Amino acid sequence: MKGEFIIRGKKLTPAEITNRxxxxxxxxxxxxxxxxxxNSKKGAFSDLIVFxxxxxxxxxxxxxxxxTFNSVYxxxxxxxxxxxxxxxxxxxxxxxxxxxxxxxxxFSILEWATGLMIMAMVLSIIITxxxxxxxxxxxxxxxxxxxxxxxxxxxxxxxxxxxxxxxxLASSFSGFTAQNFIMLNLPLWMIVIGGIGAxxxxxxxxxxDNIGGGF
Numbered sequence: 001m002k003g004e005f006i007i008r009g010k011k012l013t014p015a016e017i018t019n020r021x022x023x024x025x026x027x028x029x030x031x032x033x034x035x036x037x038x039n040s041k042k043g044a045f046s047d048l049i050v051f052x053x054x055x056x057x058x059x060x061x062x063x064x065x066x067x068t069f070n071s072v073y074x075x076x077x078x079x080x081x082x083x084x085x086x087x088x089x090x091x092x093x094x095x096x097x098x099x100x101x102x103x104x105x106x107f108s109i110l111e112w113a114t115g116l117m118i119m120a121m122v123l124s125i126i127i128t129x130x131x132x133x134x135x136x137x138x139x140x141x142x143x144x145x146x147x148x149x150x151x152x153x154x155x156x157x158x159x160x161x162x163x164x165x166x167x168x169l170a171s172s173f174s175g176f177t178a179q180n181f182i183m184l185n186l187p188l189w190m191i192v193i194g195g196i197g198a199x200x201x202x203x204x205x206x207x208x209d210n211i212g213g214g215f
Contacts, residue, residue, distance in 0.1 A: 047125045048149035048194055052186070055118050056156045059179045060163065062114050066107040067172035073100040108175070115178020122193055129200030139201050146194035150187055157186035 076096045160183040164173045173180065182189055 046145070047128060048145055048190065048197070049152065051121050051125060051193070052149055052153050052156060052190065054121065055179075055183065055186075056160065058114055058117060059160060059176070059183045062107075062110050063169070063173045063176055066104070066110070067169055069100060069107070070104050070172065073104050076100065111175045112178055114176060115182065118179060118182055122189075125193060126196050126200060129197040130204060139198070142198060142201055146190075146198060149194060150190045153186040153190045157183060160184065160186070 073096065077093070163169060164180060164184065
């Protein structure tokens with residue numbers, strides 16, 4: 001009959017062959033592992049690129065906001081006498097100090113908090129590499145993503161340095177010591193972070209292979 005195949009002396013249609021494959025324990029195991037691979041590795045592959053992007057945005061936004069609020073506060077305190085109705089009014093000065101002044105002071109916390117947030121992202125990448133189930137293909141893709149993140153980090157680090165050295169913004173960025181150290185040396189950081197992540201993935205794959213957890 002057309003469309004039938006003879007397997008071990010039995011005539012089977014393509015639909016019957018498919019059904020038998022799907023009911024096979026080995027096929028089900030393969031399906032589960034492929035789904036697991038697809039779901040758990042998508043985030044791991046992009047972690048390095050996401051880290052570079054988020055760290056850059058965070059390192060720019062916070063000091064820029066600090067510069068903006070500090071500039072507004074300084075201008076108001078300096079020229080408060082020129083504001084109609086505020087000249088000689090001590091309450092006006094007090095209001096500026098209690099609002100914008102307090103807000104500017106709180107930004108001093110972010111000078112070290114941004115560095116901690118960036119380091120928290122670094123630890124998450126390493127922990128992800130240790131915990132996720134690894135497949136040889138995942139390791140190869142990770143290597144490409146690692147190389148890509150290092151390449152991307154070079155112009156980002158250069159752009160940050162240009163902004164960091166700008167005479168107008170330099171004073172605002174100078175207090176963010178931790179993030180400056182990371183961002184100005186971002187390519188080196190990506191090499192180290194990616195290397196640790198690659199080692200974690202490889203060790204994890206080797207451990208699973210030894211206990212029969214790999215393909």
